[in-house]
Amino acid sequence: MESKLKELMSKDEKLIWQGKVQNINVFDKTNKGYALIKLIVGLSLLLGLSLLYIIDTLNRGNKVQWLIVFIIAIIFGFIAIKEILEANKLKKAEYFLTDKNLFNLSPDRSIILPLSSFEIYSYTVDADGNTSLRVGKNAQKIKDYKLRNACTYPPDISEKTGKCTKAVFYNIPDIDNFKQALSSLAE
Numbered sequence: 001m002e003s004k005l006k007e008l009m010s011k012d013e014k015l016i017w018q019g020k021v022q023n024i025n026v027f028d029k030t031n032k033g034y035a036l037i038k039l040i041v042g043l044s045l046l047l048g049l050s051l052l053y054i055i056d057t058l059n060r061g062n063k064v065q066w067l068i069v070f071i072i073a074i075i076f077g078f079i080a081i082k083e084i085l086e087a088n089k090l091k092k093a094e095y096f097l098t099d100k101n102l103f104n105l106s107p108d109r110s111i112i113l114p115l116s117s118f119e120i121y122s123y124t125v126d127a128d129g130n131t132s133l134r135v136g137k138n139a140q141k142i143k144d145y146k147l148r149n150a151c152t153y154p155p156d157i158s159e160k161t162g163k164c165t166k167a168v169f170y171n172i173p174d175i176d177n178f179k180q181a182l183s184s185l186a187e
Helices: 002-008 032-059 066-090 144-150 175-186
Strands: 015-020 094-098 101-106 109-114 121-125 131-135 164-169
Touching (some): 032 066, 066 144, 094 175
Antiparallel strands (some): 094 101, 131 164
């Protein structure tokens, strides 16, 4: 990740803090209900629509097109396991704080939030003890069980004001040193 960071940093930018996301459990206390609901809904739709298609096709006396069943399985199977996939991606994420930006980097994603876009931010500790940084007024409204997923999206920055309206950095490791580093940059 550090080589990826060097590519993204400007020449005069200085690394202040870094940390690797740890202790990601798909079915932890905070996310268990949401992940199970998505899993059950996705699998129910997969089975229900597949059976409905097969029964309807056979009742009409037609031959079942297994490609259609396969497409249904791919679409709703993905919905069912999306939370598991996102949680596993997050296990590879690393956060970097420079004097100009906050980075969320993983093998398939580069999220950059300029520190100059910070207006409102807060820290949240969920039921599992994970501390997340919420940046922007809209991030303050996100339910705890949606924070993990929210951190996989790029920040929303207002074109009008240049300020961040929504960004999440989930499960920040070494949170005390991170807070100290971030507050020292604000001075």
